Amino acid sequence: MAGYTAIEQRIDRAAHALIDRAELRGARAGLVEFAVFVAKQAWACVFGFLLLAVIVAARLWYPDDAWLARNDALTLAAVAIQVLMLATRLETIGELRVVLLFHVAGTVMELFKTAAGSWQYDPEGLLRIGAVPLFSGFMYAAVGSYMVRVYRLFDLRFDRYPRRWMTALIAAGVYVNFFAHHVLPDVRWALIALVLIAWWPTMMRARVLRTSIDLPILLPFAGVAVVIWIAENVSTWAGAWSYPDQVHGWEPVSIAKVGSWFLLMIVSVVLVTWVYPPRLSIESAADDVADAVEEPTAGESPRPREQRHASRASRVKTVA
Incomplete structure (x- = not known):
C-alpha cells in the first residue's frame, strides 16, 4: 500500500478485513474481488465523474440569465475540483505533472480543431483562449487523472511492452495526424495498424486485492475509448460543445469517434509511461x-x- 493515499489505505484495509473476518473463499471471495475492482475503477474516475456531473448540472439548472457565463462557471468549477483533488491528497503533486501535460496537449489541439471547424463552443464568457473556453483543457486533464490513478491503484505491470522510443514515435504520429489530416491524407487507419502491431504481444497485470488479473493491453485501450465516447455523448447533450451535425439539434456522436479516442488513448498512455516507466511483472x-x-x-x-x-x-x- 506504499503508493496509496491515506484514504485509499483505509479502504484497502477495510476490504482485506472483510475477507479475513468472514474467511471468505471461492465464489464469495471472488465477488469481493470483483467489487474491489469496480470500486477502484470508479475511484480512478473521480475527477472525470465530478467534471461530467458539473457539466450536466450546468445544463439542467444553471440559469441562462446568470451574471457569470456558464462556460466561466464550468472553468471555475473545474479549477475547484483540481484544488480539491490536491487538498484531499486524492492526487499527488507528481501525478499533477502528468495531468498538466494532458491539459496543455489538449488545449493546443482544441485551439486548432475549433479554428478548423471540427467542433465549436458557445461564444460566451471571458475565461477563454480564442474560441476555446478554459474548462475544455480540464476534460483532457480528467483523462490524465484517470490514467495516473489507475496505474497506481492497480499497481500495473506489463510483459512484452514495446520499447518506449517506438511508442513515442507512434504517439507523435497520432498527435500530428490530428492536425495534418485537414490538409494531408488521413492516415489514422495506418496508425491504428501500427498500434495493433506494437502492443499486440503486451500483457497487462493488474493487482485487485489479493489476486491479479492478466489482460491483453489492447482490451483496456479499447474499453476506455468506448467509455470516453459515452462521456462525450453526455457532454455534447449537455451543451459543453457541439459538432457540426449537432448545431441545429443534438444527435448521438458517430461511433466512428471511438477510433479517434482509441488513438488518443495511445497518446495518453505514452505520456504517462514517459513519466512513470512501465514495470515488468515479477514473474517476467x-x-x-x-x-x-x-x-x-x-x-x-x-x-x-x-x-x-x-x-x-x-x-x-x-x-x-
Whole structure:
C-alpha cells in the first residue's frame, strides 16, 4: 500500500478485513474481488465523474440569465475540483505533472480543431483562449487523472511492452495526424495498424486485492475509448460543445469517434509511461534474470525457492 493515499489505505484495509473476518473463499471471495475492482475503477474516475456531473448540472439548472457565463462557471468549477483533488491528497503533486501535460496537449489541439471547424463552443464568457473556453483543457486533464490513478491503484505491470522510443514515435504520429489530416491524407487507419502491431504481444497485470488479473493491453485501450465516447455523448447533450451535425439539434456522436479516442488513448498512455516507466511483472522479471546468477557458487548451498524469487523481484527493472 506504499503508493496509496491515506484514504485509499483505509479502504484497502477495510476490504482485506472483510475477507479475513468472514474467511471468505471461492465464489464469495471472488465477488469481493470483483467489487474491489469496480470500486477502484470508479475511484480512478473521480475527477472525470465530478467534471461530467458539473457539466450536466450546468445544463439542467444553471440559469441562462446568470451574471457569470456558464462556460466561466464550468472553468471555475473545474479549477475547484483540481484544488480539491490536491487538498484531499486524492492526487499527488507528481501525478499533477502528468495531468498538466494532458491539459496543455489538449488545449493546443482544441485551439486548432475549433479554428478548423471540427467542433465549436458557445461564444460566451471571458475565461477563454480564442474560441476555446478554459474548462475544455480540464476534460483532457480528467483523462490524465484517470490514467495516473489507475496505474497506481492497480499497481500495473506489463510483459512484452514495446520499447518506449517506438511508442513515442507512434504517439507523435497520432498527435500530428490530428492536425495534418485537414490538409494531408488521413492516415489514422495506418496508425491504428501500427498500434495493433506494437502492443499486440503486451500483457497487462493488474493487482485487485489479493489476486491479479492478466489482460491483453489492447482490451483496456479499447474499453476506455468506448467509455470516453459515452462521456462525450453526455457532454455534447449537455451543451459543453457541439459538432457540426449537432448545431441545429443534438444527435448521438458517430461511433466512428471511438477510433479517434482509441488513438488518443495511445497518446495518453505514452505520456504517462514517459513519466512513470512501465514495470515488468515479477514473474517476467524473474524469467529474464540469467540462470547463472541464481546458481550457487562452489561451497554454497542452494537457497530456498521463495528466497530466490524474492531476490529476483528485487532486481525488477523498468522497460527501457
